[in-house]
Amino acid sequence: LTGLIWQQVQPRSPDTVELIGEEGFVLAADLPEAVKTELAWASHLLLTNTVTRSLVVFYQGKVLLRRGILGTKSEVVPGVILKQVLEKQKPIYLVVLTVYPGRLEFDYLPENTQGVICQPIGNQGALILAANAPRSYTKQDENWIAGIADKLAVTLST
Template sequence: MELSLLRSRTFAPLRPVSSPCHVRRPPSRTFFPPQPPPPSQEDSGCSRAVRTRQEWVGDWVRSNDTLVRGLPIFIGGISLLAVLLNRAVSGIAAVSDASSSQSRADILTLALSVTDILAGLVWLSIRPKSISPVLPRGVDCKRVDPDVSSSALHELLWAWDSLMAATCCKSLVVVYGGNCILQIGVAATSPEDGKAVNVDAQKFIQGSLYTSANESKKQSYLANLSLYPGRTELPFLPANTQALILQPIGDKGIAVIGGDTIRGFTNLDQAWIAMIADKLDATLSKS
């Protein structure tokens, strides 16, 4: 019986199992992260209003500098008078109730009032000194080494125009290869003939300013030139030059940049001048 039942059954043929290399994979999709929604008109209007308010407050503080500096004195004085008036009106004895909570609060208030008054006095006594440009005393000068190629001269004049337009630079002297290849801007006046003082390149190279800048290969910034004794090594610059930058140009030269304002060259100006020096070195080394 069992054998007959087994013979009567028909078995379905087995399907061949496909190899893993023929498995169909879904096409890859590029994932794009969700982008933030654009700012609405309300958000832009609020930010604009906050920025306008900050500018208004800054302008008001600048225009009322004395009042703002004396404001702590008024606040401290009014607080001091208020504490004394409250002490007189409340009827609390000055000695017998010295350990009470009211007395401790009055002492703290008096300390804060005195602190405000002292802060106001300090603000009024210490003010930042206003720094304004100084007109250089000298004559206009434009001297170029005749051996400089036309491409290098074009590059040097471009550097001068850029520095004069974007910074406080009023004098520029470029010493390269042991020679002064450019002297432009305001120069010191010669007492003999009233003309611009010539740059003695060899004497300048032997000085401490050139030596230190050439050895360090880094820019030297003299923010207040009047405080440095080395200014005697720069007789070709106006006597009232306020700031000075000594910028090495590769291994063969240096640029002397004189300004008309104390601390007039910003950090951005210094970095930009260093990039200009690299560009000049690439041009002068080929000429």
């Protein structure tokens, strides 16, 4: 028992996969320059500082940004999960996407996405983040994502 106490136990990190899709960065053409800059900044931070490998900004019924590994579909049709996020303005974290029947609504993300966070952007939209490993977002990541979504809400509402 003493030997076990002295050992430092490291939790096993989740198995990652290579997401299927092409690397890309697509912004809606009709956005003001300041909004484009803000979306580019926010998406860059999320892709480089969290386990996010793909993200979509859905606001007022249209896609403003797709970045990272892109899925084959570019259109977002809100399903049950996204509608719930928009209505209740509470984030939903699907830790292992493959076990949720509602995963089919995320057909605009890479087909082998392992985890998804739908984070509300004010009461008008959502930031949809895809990870390449299940159970990979930490509480700190979730707080960071919420803060960036709040900042985007202010920018997009002006």
